[in-house]
Amino acid sequence: MKKRVALLVGGPEKMIPDFSQIEAIETEWIGVDRGTLRLLAKGIKPVISLGDFDSITSEELRSIQEQIHDVRISKAEKDETDTEMAVAVALNELKADEVIIYGATAGRVDHLLANLWMVLQPRFKPHASKIKLVDTQNTITFYLPGEYEISKEANKKYLAFVGLTAIKKLTLYDEKYQLTEANFDYPISLASNEFVGETGRFSFVEGVLAVIQSKD
Numbered sequence: 001m002k003k004r005v006a007l008l009v010g011g012p013e014k015m016i017p018d019f020s021q022i023e024a025i026e027t028e029w030i031g032v033d034r035g036t037l038r039l040l041a042k043g044i045k046p047v048i049s050l051g052d053f054d055s056i057t058s059e060e061l062r063s064i065q066e067q068i069h070d071v072r073i074s075k076a077e078k079d080e081t082d083t084e085m086a087v088a089v090a091l092n093e094l095k096a097d098e099v100i101i102y103g104a105t106a107g108r109v110d111h112l113l114a115n116l117w118m119v120l121q122p123r124f125k126p127h128a129s130k131i132k133l134v135d136t137q138n139t140i141t142f143y144l145p146g147e148y149e150i151s152k153e154a155n156k157k158y159l160a161f162v163g164l165t166a167i168k169k170l171t172l173y174d175e176k177y178q179l180t181e182a183n184f185d186y187p188i189s190l191a192s193n194e195f196v197g198e199t200g201r202f203s204f205v206e207g208v209l210a211v212i213q214s215k216d
Contacts, residue, residue, distance in 0.1 A: 001026070002097040002098055003026075003028075003094070003095060003096050003097045003098070004026070004027045004028070004096065004097065004098045004099075004100065005027070005028050005029070005030060005090040005094050005096035005098070005099050005100075006019075006027050006028070006029050006030070006099075006100045006101075006102065007029070007030045007031075007032055007035070007083065007086045007087070007090065007099065007100070007101045007102065007104075008029065008030075008031055008032065008035035008036075008038055008039050008046075008102045008103050009032040009033065009035045009082065009083050009086070009101065009102070009103040009104050010032065010033045010034035010035050010051075010055055010082075010103060011102075011103035011104055011105065011106050011107045011111070011135075012103075012106045012107050013038065013103075014106075014136070015103070015105065015106040015107075015135040015136050015137070016038070016102050016103050016135065016136070017102070017134060017135060017136045019042065019044070019102075028046075028047050028094060028096075029044055029045075029046040029047065030046050030047065030048045030049070030050065030086045030089060030090060030094075031046040031048070031049040031050075031064075031068070032049075032050060032051050032082050032083060032085075032086045032103075033050075033051035033052065033053055033054070033055050033056065033082050034055045034056055035102075035103055036049040036051075036064050036068070037056060037060060037063075037064065038103075040063075040064070040067060045067065045068065046068060047070065047094075048068075048070045048071075048072065048086075048089060048094075049064055049068045049070070049071045049072070050071070050072040050073075050074065050082065050085055050086055050089065051072075051073075051074060051082035051085070051086075052073070052074050052075060052076040052078070052082060053073060054076050061073075081111070081114050081115075083101065083104055083111075083114070083115055083118070084114075084118055084121075084124075087099055087101070087118065087124065087131065088123065088124075091124075091127050091130070096130065097130060098130055098132065099127075099130055099131050099132070100132045100133075100134055101115065101131070101132065101133050101134070102134055102135070103135075104133050104135075105133050105134075105135045105138060105140070106135060115133060116133075116140070116164065116210065117164065118131075119131055119142045119164070119208060119210075120164060120165065120208060125144070125208070128142040128143065128144055128208060129141075129142060129143060129144060137214055137215055137216075138212055138213065138214045139153060139156065139212070139213045139214075140210055140211070140212050141210070141211050142164075142208065142209070142210050142211075143204075143208070143209045143210075143211060144208060145204055145205050145206055145207065146203065146204075147201070147202075147203035148201065148202055148203065149199050149200070149201045150199065150200055150201075150202075150211060151198060151199050152195040152197075152198050152199065152200070152213070153213050155215055156213035156214055156215050157194065157214070157215055157216070158191075158192055158193070158194060158212075158213070158214040158215070158216075159175060159193040159194055159195055159200065159211070159212070159213055159214075160189055160190060160191045160192065160193060160211070160212040160214065161189075161190040161193065161202065161209060161210075161211055162187075162188070162189045162190070162209065162210040162211070162212060163184050163186075163187050163188045163189075163190075163207055163208075163209055163210075164187055164207070164208045164209070164210055165187060165207045165208050166183075166184060166185050166186060166187075166206070166207055167182075167183070167184045167188075167204055167206065167207035167209060168183050168204060168205050168206035168207060169181040169182070169183065169203075169204055169205045169206070170182045170183075170184070170202070170203075170204040170209070171202060171203045171204070172193070172200070172201075172202050173200075173201040173202065173203075174196055174197070174199075174200060174201055175193050175194065175195065175196060175200050175202070176193055176194040176195070176196055177190075177193050177194075
């Protein structure tokens with residue numbers, strides 16, 4: 001069985017979806033900074049809570065420490081974000097086959113970009129296909145070169161192919177707007193495509209691609 005680790009970070013609460021929508025397989029949680037309080041409020045006890053906790057009060061931190069055995073407090077001035085720390089723990093310590101990140105796609109733009117570009121880091125790039133960002137409006141998955149078939153999410157209309165790097169020979173086989181071995185020498189968002197059926201196929205030979213399913 002695939003091991004799933006879910007992270008809740010401190011982005012705007014209105015963009016965090018209903019966790020009951022998670023597929024019914026065992027999930028371990030990591031609370032990141034204020035995300036820990038939100039998990040506890042929902043009756044979910046994360047296995048690990050981490051971050052610099054600069055967004056919560058000392059009283060809230062004490063409450064977290066009383067409820068969670070493994071609390072890791074980092075310095076505010078560091079060379080990685082709290083989310084990056086949590087993803088590293090999920091992959092290296094918890095040996096996750098899938099890492100779903102909630103609360104990472106709204107709010108400050110610099111945080112959003114850090115989360116999108118995280119998969120380009122050498123330590124995360126080999127695991128890019130394991131990482132997923134989810135909010136109430138979007139699902140973002142990441143791909144290394146290869147040929148893939150993806151399934152349409154029931155509540156999503158739009159499909160975007162976003163080159164985080166230069167992309168070589170991108171082919172969209174059966175989407176509404178198709179491509180054949182198209183090259184892009186710079187990052188680009190091929191937005192507002194759509195599924196024709198319940199699945200879509202694509203392939204490319206070089207680069208890192210984000211695929212986004214969205215609704216208005």
